[in-house]
Each structure stands twice: as C-alpha cells, then as structure tokens.
Amino acid sequence: MELQQMYKMQNELDRRIESERGLEREDLLNEKILALLVEIGELANETRCFKFWSSKPPSTKEVILEEYVDGIHFLLSIGLILPYDVPEYARLPEVTNENPVRAFLKVYESVTIFENNRDDVNNYNQLMEDYLMIGRILGFTTEEIQKAYLSKNQVNHARQDQGY
Template identity: 50%
Template sequence: MNLKKLFEMQRALDRHIEEKHQLLEEDLFNRKVLALMVELGELANETRCFKFWSIKPASTKNVILEEFVDGVHFILSLGIECGYTKIDLQVPDTAAGLDATEQFLRVYEKTGIFQTSKRLEDYVKMFESYLQLAAVLGITYEEMEQAYFAKNEVNYQRQQNNY
C-alpha cells in the first residue's frame, strides 16, 4: 500500500473541502475523530458481525469495502491534522483467527486513546488496528487502495455538487 500517495490525495481533498467550506482556521480534530467513529459504526452495521439476533447476511464485499475506505479517509485526515504522514506500520497480513466484533471494539478503543493523547505512537496503533480489521474482513491492501482511489473521486464529485 502506497501510504505516501494516499496521504497526498487526502491532503488535497482536505484542502479542497476546508477552502470550500471556509474551515481553514478551524480545529477539526474532534469532528474528524467522531466522523471516523461514525464510519466505523456504519462499517460494523454492514458486516452485521455483532447482530447475533439476526440471520440476515452481511452486505456484499463491495459495500463493505466502500464503508471501510470511508474510515481510511478520516484516519489519513487525522494523521495530516497532527503532522503524522511519514509513518511505518506493522500489520500482519492475516487475521489469525481474530473475531470481527473484538477487532471493531479494539479500533474504537485505540481511536479513543488517540483522541485523548494525540501522540504519534497512539495514531500508529489506531491505524494498525484498522488495517488489522481489513484483514479480519478479508480486504487486501490492493483492494483497499483501489477502493480509496474510487471513493476519493466520488468525494470530489460530491463537493462539486454541494453535497
């Protein structure tokens, strides 16, 4: 996964949005954290991993992938906000028997810790836990990157159409 390219694309999108909505002087950190948590909940809802009371299956992989990259957008944006764009991530390629519900909770926990500390090491742990969630959900880095590129275009179109 080419993190440098993703950060560059996200920086351009963030700048476009902040200029358009006159937010260049605003502190958007907490709003971005909340947006990430909301997107994480939307992703969990599509996987249905926690819905022990229901037999309805998870959404298609494409829907799950699109929801997943919504979270990637906000994680990248938070990194940019804090100046954490040159990072090394250590994420296993496999899910190693991890439970999706537990991994979602881990991402929420790591996000909360980062929201409070704003420390680089906590940002990296949050990002790594989100990428581990990708492995649990069967999402590859290639799929993630391609879906990010596609959704980034959609986000620009939405801004042009006053979303």
C-alpha cells in the first residue's frame, strides 16, 4: 500500500477542512481518536461478526470496504497530527488470528494504549498494524484498500464542495 501517497492525500483533505472551517489552530486529536473509534464500531456493525443472536448476513463486501477505509482516513489523519515519519509502503500483515471479534477487540485496545501514550510512535504503529490486520481478516487486498481509499477521498472532497 502506498502510504506516503495516502498520507499526502489525507493531508490535503485535512488542511482543506481545517481552512474552510476555521480550525487551523485547533487541536483536533481527541476528536479524531473518537471518530476512529466510531468508525471501528460502524465497521464491526457492518460485518455483524459479533451479532451471535442474529441470522442476518453481513453487509456486502463493498459496504464493508467503504467502512474500513473510513477508519484508514482517521488513522492517517491522526498520524499527520503527531507527526510521525511515514514509511513509503505498508504491507498487510499475515493473518495470525482469523477471529474478527478478537481482531476488533485488539484494535480497540490499541486505540486505548495509543490514546494514553501518544508520544510513543510504536503505539501508533501497532494501532496501524492491528487495523490493517482487520482488513486482512476481512479478505481485502492492498489494491482494494488503496482503490477504495482513493475513491472515498474523492467523495470526501465532493462533500466539502457541497457544504457537508
């Protein structure tokens, strides 16, 4: 996955939103961490992986992928605030735990660890790796994630054009 390109695109979107909303001097890290948590929950809800009481199937792969890249947007945005050195590429991790419920719980735990110690780049890197693991468990390829990110980034710009 071409992370530097995605960080650049995310930076452009973030700067645009902050400029148009007069937020250039605001510290938005807490808001972005909460937004990430909400997006993780929305993703889990679309997968329905925890809904043992329901026989309704998960949403389509396209819907789940779009929710997944919403989380990528906030992960990148958080990385830009701190800022961390960004590797040029990221590879999806090898699946070591195929249980999506455990993977979601691990990501929530990683967000909490990161939130409690934001200065340690290792916490951010672990959070990114754990989130990428969810993508792998859900069966997404690097190419699918990147393409969906690019598409959703365009949607986000169009939403700003329309006063979203």
